[in-house]
Amino acid sequence: MIRLILGDLIDNLRIWLGAALIAAVAAVVGAIVASDIQTATQVGGTAGLALYGISGTVILFSAVTSVVVLGSITNLAVALHQRSYALWQLVGLGPQQVRRVVKAQLALMALIGGAAGCAAAVPLLRPLFAFCFANVPQLRDITPAFSPVAVGAVIAYVLVTVLLGGSRGARRAAQIPAIQALREPEAPTKGMSTTRWLTGAALFLILVSIVVSLPGAEPEKAATSLMLIGPLTAGLLSALSPVFMVALLRRWTAVLPLPLPGWWHLARQAAAHHASQSTAVIIPLVMAVSLVGCLYASQGTAPGGDTFSIGGVVLLLGGPILLSLTGATVTLFMAGRQRDREVALLLVSGGTTATIVAAVVSEAVIYVTTAVLLAVPTVLATGLVGAWALDVPPVFGLGAVSTVVVASLVLITTAAVVPALLALRKNTVRTLAAE
Incomplete structure (x- = not known):
């Protein structure tokens, strides 16, 4: 053994x-x-x-x-x-x-x-x-x-x-x-397990209790509660991901204006087919975006407005964001052997280097865009709920969100393109024979 x-x-x-x-x-x-x-x-x-x-x-x-x-x-x-x-x-x-x-x-x-x-x-x-x-x-x-x-x-x-x-x-x-x-x-991908349903239900109830407790709360306590909405919602989405992730990937990538080039269809099919890999990339990105956005959105409800120093942000979110972005990036590194096989199959099917690289870049864009579609509504809801509960102008922290999104796009694109370029240099026959 x-x-x-x-x-x-x-x-x-x-x-x-x-x-x-x-x-x-x-x-x-x-x-x-x-x-x-x-x-x-x-x-x-x-x-x-x-x-x-x-x-x-x-x-x-x-x-x-x-x-x-x-x-x-x-x-x-x-x-x-x-x-x-x-x-x-x-x-x-x-x-x-x-x-x-x-x-x-x-x-x-x-x-x-x-x-x-x-x-x-x-x-x-x-x-x-x-x-x-x-x-x-x-x-x-x-x-x-x-x-x-x-x-x-x-x-x-x-x-x-x-x-x-x-x-x-x-x-x-x-x-x-x-x-x-x-x-x-x-x-x-199998359906939802009992543990996932129970976890999702528990996180949903916690989120509801946080929102219900906000009206009449002191601004400092309300800001602390609002900061929790982002990570708890990301956890909820992670627990429920087998229910919606594949359907979401297929549907939003299909509503773009037609006709679309072949490499886009390759990318969307790959993202939907490899459900475990896609979820392991997307959910950590959702966590990173939600953490930053909800932190700044919640801070807008506190006295004095947005007063976080860089050191304070690093202390509170540096570790979780590092873990989230590293997790999303390492996922693509781990799936390198799978990428080798896919590139070899595309080459023997007549695909060109340009088509393969374009498909891989599009796949990275699909991952990041899906994360944004899931995380930004949470950030906006946090700002609106805080404004409603405390009767203050809403703050959404979209500047910080944009920074994380751009960093995520750069990291994920690099992590997807580099293995593809390395796979293009390998012997196609040996790669397929190894499978």
């Missing part, structure tokens, strides 16, 4: 390195939060209370983001292995053995990524504190603490989150019929 786990990790190194990288980024974010809490405990007093308050907000943002992004990435890693799992079943492994192997692989990547992330966070903590608290006299001279106990807690958090996020994928790997997995490059 150990030889099987390690052999598959080596054979599919690109996929598992991507999963480990996301685990490492999640550990960096967790280390910052853990350091805030430990430092607050040590310094005490007013400074400690301030750090506790800040860390509470960061914990919520980071926890929701970690669960959503790590869940998407780990499920994608399992989905990209469907053919391998089918072969394992054909040579005699039972469903429970397959599930145990998958969980062992996920746990190993979580431990490696968690340890690497904590090691990377240690030299970053002091300059990060200095930058974020430069304008806060009580906090700018504090030396952040990060003990071995905190390191263990962060690694344990990453491990539990990865295993929980990948549990659905592990079940799919064990349950899918071997012949079906061998026929399809990616297993068909």
